[in-house]
Amino acid sequence: MSLSPELASDRRIMLIPLDEPLLRDLLATAVAEAEPAEVMPEPVEGAGWSPEVREAFLRFHLTRSLSAAPVERTYAVVVDGTVAGAARLAPLEEGEGAAESSLVEGGVWLGRAYRGSGIGKAVLRELVHGAKAFGAARLRTRTTRENTSALHLLGALEGVERAESGSEVVFTVHL
Numbered sequence: 001m002s003l004s005p006e007l008a009s010d011r012r013i014m015l016i017p018l019d020e021p022l023l024r025d026l027l028a029t030a031v032a033e034a035e036p037a038e039v040m041p042e043p044v045e046g047a048g049w050s051p052e053v054r055e056a057f058l059r060f061h062l063t064r065s066l067s068a069a070p071v072e073r074t075y076a077v078v079v080d081g082t083v084a085g086a087a088r089l090a091p092l093e094e095g096e097g098a099a100e101s102s103l104v105e106g107g108v109w110l111g112r113a114y115r116g117s118g119i120g121k122a123v124l125r126e127l128v129h130g131a132k133a134f135g136a137a138r139l140r141t142r143t144t145r146e147n148t149s150a151l152h153l154l155g156a157l158e159g160v161e162r163a164e165s166g167s168e169v170v171f172t173v174h175l
């Protein structure tokens with residue numbers, strides 16, 4: 001997926017399917033520009049970017065997106081030629097009888113230097129298009145009650161439903 005430059009600010013933003021070289025750049029951006037909890041969809045043990053957490057980050061993407069049988073699609077968000085973050089779409093199975101493709105989970109993170117200038121909004125819009133292209137009926141994203149920018153961004157999506165579950169807020173976009 002590639003975003004048109006006019007979609008967000010005046011920067012050239014692209015979503016490029018993750019490969020191993022991009023994954024190395026993505027780890028470097030994550031370590032320099034984000035907290036592990038912001039970029040890892042699953043909880044991580046310990047604080048900061050320890051060698052174990054870096055390894056878990058690589059393993060997560062290698063097994064889920066870059067294996068012979070990937071279970072999700074991950075894109076590097078490339079801004080003006082630099083890897084700025086990542087976006088992901090993962091089809092979910094929801095209970096018996098549900099079509100596998102009917103629900104897709106999405107997520108996006110950007111390095112600190114890239115936040116607050118409309119890039120997240122443009123990437124999310126592209127994820128909505130991507131989920132529709134998967135044939136999904138709904139796109140689900142999760143964040144925490146404290147994540148003001150994500151709450152604002154996700155809550156503004158067209159056709160969105162918000163539900164709270166413990167410390168999480170779950171947004172479901174009806175596509």
Ligand SMILES: CC(C)(COP(=O)(O)OP(=O)(O)OC[C@H]1O[C@@H](n2cnc3c(N)ncnc32)[C@H](O)[C@@H]1OP(=O)(O)O)[C@@H](O)C(=O)NCCC(=O)NCCS
Nearest residue numbers: 038108109110115116117118119120121148149150152153
């Ligand atoms: C959440 C995240 C992707 C948002 O991306 P972003 O590029 O910073 O967001 P944008 O600049 O596109 O802003 C989107 C909207 O949120 C608003 N916003 C941004 N930061 C805000 C803040 N701290 N408080 C209130 N509103 C805020 C913007 O004004 C904008 O609203 P508008 O469209 O009405 O003007 C980014 O902050 C991030 O990567 N955070 C860490 C990872 C994460 O939390 N991911 C979310 C899980 S899906």
